Amino acid sequence: MDTTTNEGSIALSRHETVIGAVSLSGDQNYSTVLLPAVVELLAGAGLAAAGIEGYAVTTGPGSFTGLRIGISTVQGLALASGRPCVGLSAFDVRVADGLGLAPTLVVVLEAYRDEVYAAVYDGNGRPTHEPSVEAVGSLLERVPPDAAFLGDAVGRYREAIEARCPGAILHERSRPLAPTLARLAARRLAAGERPAAADVRPYYLREAAVRSASR
Amino acid sequence: MRLLAIETSCDETAAAVVEDGRRILSNVVSTQAEIHARYGGVVPEIASRHHIENIGPVIGRAMSESGMEFGALDAVAVTQGPGLIGSLLVGIQAAKAIALVHDKPLVPVHHIAGHIQAPFLSAEGEIPLPALCLVVSGGHTSLFEMPAEGKYHLLAKTRDDAAGEAFDKVAKLLGLGYPGGPVIDRLAQRGNPESHDFTIARMKDGSPDFSFSGIKTAVLYHVRREGVAPAIDLANVSQEICDLVASFQRAVVASLVRRMVLSAKEKRPGSLILTGGVAANSLLRREAAKAAEGLGLPLFVPPIALSTDNAAMIGAAAFVAWRKGTRGGMDLNGDPHLNLA
Numbered sequence: 001m002d003t004t005t006n007e008g009s010i011a012l013s014r015h016e017t018v019i020g021a022v023s024l025s026g027d028q029n030y031s032t033v034l035l036p037a038v039v040e041l042l043a044g045a046g047l048a049a050a051g052i053e054g055y056a057v058t059t060g061p062g063s064f065t066g067l068r069i070g071i072s073t074v075q076g077l078a079l080a081s082g083r084p085c086v087g088l089s090a091f092d093v094r095v096a097d098g099l100g101l102a103p104t105l106v107v108v109l110e111a112y113r114d115e116v117y118a119a120v121y122d123g124n125g126r127p128t129h130e131p132s133v134e135a136v137g138s139l140l141e142r143v144p145p146d147a148a149f150l151g152d153a154v155g156r157y158r159e160a161i162e163a164r165c166p167g168a169i170l171h172e173r174s175r176p177l178a179p180t181l182a183r184l185a186a187r188r189l190a191a192g193e194r195p196a197a198a199d200v201r202p203y204y205l206r207e208a209a210v211r212s213a214s215r
Numbered sequence: 216m217r218l219l220a221i222e223t224s225c226d227e228t229a230a231a232v233v234e235d236g237r238r239i240l241s242n243v244v245s246t247q248a249e250i251h252a253r254y255g256g257v258v259p260e261i262a263s264r265h266h267i268e269n270i271g272p273v274i275g276r277a278m279s280e281s282g283m284e285f286g287a288l289d290a291v292a293v294t295q296g297p298g299l300i301g302s303l304l305v306g307i308q309a310a311k312a313i314a315l316v317h318d319k320p321l322v323p324v325h326h327i328a329g330h331i332q333a334p335f336l337s338a339e340g341e342i343p344l345p346a347l348c349l350v351v352s353g354g355h356t357s358l359f360e361m362p363a364e365g366k367y368h369l370l371a372k373t374r375d376d377a378a379g380e381a382f383d384k385v386a387k388l389l390g391l392g393y394p395g396g397p398v399i400d401r402l403a404q405r406g407n408p409e410s411h412d413f414t415i416a417r418m419k420d421g422s423p424d425f426s427f428s429g430i431k432t433a434v435l436y437h438v439r440r441e442g443v444a445p446a447i448d449l450a451n452v453s454q455e456i457c458d459l460v461a462s463f464q465r466a467v468v469a470s471l472v473r474r475m476v477l478s479a480k481e482k483r484p485g486s487l488i489l490t491g492g493v494a495a496n497s498l499l500r501r502e503a504a505k506a507a508e509g510l511g512l513p514l515f516v517p518p519i520a521l522s523t524d525n526a527a528m529i530g531a532a533a534f535v536a537w538r539k540g541t542r543g544g545m546d547l548n549g550d551p552h553l554n555l556a
């Protein structure tokens with residue numbers, strides 16, 4: 001499950017083969033559409049929820065409410081069925097689509113407020129910097145000009161990226177994250193990992209804005 | 216009939232297993248009060264962040280303490296509202312997911328119905344209906360008539376601040392920290408409740424509603440006019456502040472109890488219920504008991520652990536709702552302004 005942006009998705013895989021996926025596109029209210037989509041996906045595959053052997057979720061960064069909806073949902077599913085639950089960052093999932101594209105891979109995700117969530121990897125997907133939330137201008141100062149850029153913020157910052165990194169490869173169209181997440185998680189489970197649902201933690205990368213509730 | 220209940224409407228992450236709406240098999244509450252104390256109130260994003268950290272462990276502990284497996288539950292219940300939307304959604308998504316895995320009915324519960332049903336968890340014997348229910352907390356101050364099980368008629372509500380909110384705001388302006396209820400209760404015992412004549416005006420239109428923003432403002436003006444210095448050390452609070460909070464507390468309690476007595480004389484219920492976080496206030500408990508005695512009615516007040524937000528009370532209300540056939544679907548959403556019908 002991925003609900004970290006307003007282009008969310010869910011996917012179902014058998015081992016590392018994705019056998020079904022649903023896009024939850026647009027400005028949807030994930031609390032009302034996520035589990036009905038799960039029910040539909042399972043029915044299409046002729047499976048019951050109890051038959052799922054593992055879960056996975058993107059833990060962020062992204063929409064705070066969105067990522068919490070995804071995590072609380074998979075935690076409920078995994079906890080109630082005693083199944084393992086893999087949590088991966090949206091960076092680690094997104095970069096998996098770009099392995100080998102360039103010696104440096106940069107994932108830029110929409111953080112609004114004129115900032116991006118950014119993570120920099122080598123060509124094999126090994127992280128080379130601490131992920132950050134910053135203006136795209138300051139990110140570009142420490143990225144080589146022949147990097148490949150992936151993520152949902154690439155389109156918005158295309159001009160700035162091309163001006164600073166003329167040789168850059170831009171992966172502008174973002175594919176849904178859930179199918180890739182399903183493959184990566186299946187690989188981990190096949191390798192014997194058994195992460196507990198309660199250990200899946202959100203990955204915000206941005207502090208909470210502090211404002212008291214008027215209640 | 217055994218159900219798992221989940222409550223995340225404000226700043227407590229809670230889960231409980233309750234049998235037949237009466238017997239608590241487990242009741243786990245993880246509170247964030249100390250975290251929000253730093254900000255002088257509940258910060259929604261921070262509340263949501265703590266809920267998501269705690270929801271898995273709290274549900275896990277409630278299940279293991281109950282000695283039950285998820286598959287043996289008869290239903291899953293969750294607070295649908297009112298409350299903070301980001302907080303509500305954490306509990307709602309987890310509850311729906313658990314119900315889906317084991318194909319159990321999902322029962323959405325109104326948070327206030329939970330408070331009203333809380334005394335049924337602790338009462339010995341039956342609570343005579345109709346009951347008149349005063350619900351007083353940080354977010355709510357309402358008077359309901361419960362003519363029959365699961366039926367709630369609103370008689371009066373606050374027009375502005377909840378009573379608990381007034382306690383929090385007065386405590387904040389006097390440097391007493393958050394939450395305000397317990398500290399004011401404690402300091403008021405050293406103060407003279409007759410030292411200041413704070414009165415709470417009745418509604419001009421003759422409405423039975425409550426209003427607590429005026430008294431908070433009256434305390435604020437008094438503090439400015441007299442130059443009352445906020446407390447610096449909670450172990451050494453001035454007599455002036457003790458007198459002030461004792462008088463404030465007396466006025467709030469008098470307003471609450473007066474409305475309950477007037478409605479009791481009009482509605483002639485079989486019993487009185489006092490519930491919600493502010494029901495932990497010792498003066499309110501005492502005055503309500505006195506009033507009930509004067510009216511010749513039994514008063515039911517849940518123990519403090521069941522008065523403040525918890526999931527066992529949601530389990531008690533869910534049992535009633537479940538018997539009425541209330542069910543939620545996988546598209547259940549949180550409703551921050553849910554009405555109690």
